[in-house]
Amino acid sequence: MRIGLAIDTEDWHARRLMRAFAARGITVVPFRLSDAAFDTGHPHGLALPGFDDGLPNAVLVRSISGGSFEEVTRRLGVLHALREQGVLVWNDARAIERCVDKSTTSFFLAHAGIATPPTWAVEGQAAALKVADRECPTGPLVLKPLFGSQGRGLRLITTGADLPPPEIVGGVYYLQRYIPTGTGTFHDHRLFVCAGSVVAAMTRQAETWVTNVRQGAQTLPFQPDSRMTDLAIRAASCVGAAYAGVDILVDGDGRPWVLEVNSMPGWKGLQRVTATSVAGHIAAGLLAALR
Structure with missing residues (x-):
């Protein structure tokens, strides 16, 4: 069995994922979607780096590099084509498209009856x-x-x-x-959903209303209750994401709201405040889906 890992660079996340699969006896072949090609002369119509003798059993999409509208569309097209060939893709192009476009995410959340800000x-x-x-x-x-x-x-x-x-x-x-917390502090929660379960969570606390880790927010351990856990799982499911980072804010009345669903989430900050291996859960979940 061989798993393709779609990446930009062999960064911290990619190395964690490769180690997690290796611990389970699975070979991972990293490649860039920008280097993949449609080739109608190929038996499968696709030419993937590292897979000259056939298609992978599955592809895990860690990241898709930025580019022109045409470049990104073609890369997503490769993911669509892999799914059409029967290759398991996590997350597949449909889920990525729904999450990358925030307006589409909001539509799917609201359509599913999930609490999300107007x-x-x-x-x-x-x-x-x-x-x-x-x-x-x-x-x-x-x-x-x-x-x-x-x-x-x-x-x-x-x-x-x-x-x-x-x-x-x-x-x-x-x-x-804008949904205020009602506590006088700026914080929200990131719940990491994988294969229908919340496997880890954290609080992001900041000095301003922008609570992203890349903008300087502090990460703290967090144990979500069943209401918030169910909300995150439903949010990931409604956009078709096999794994996702779901951002939830609780207002002053204690009501949780889903702000965003991230189909290619990073978890470096989350891993600092949880003992569980996020990469391990991703690897285990994908392999279970192949069985």
């Missing part, structure tokens, strides 16, 4: 101004890049004047109701 995604500053003028009197909004990650580019919108020009946001304004 959200609006519109094109053009005029449409965004209408949303801000209507909604800001009730409370502030959070503007997020539609395809952003790691807390970059977040803005608090209290009036329409806070909206940046369209070129800053690629012409798309993704606006979400």
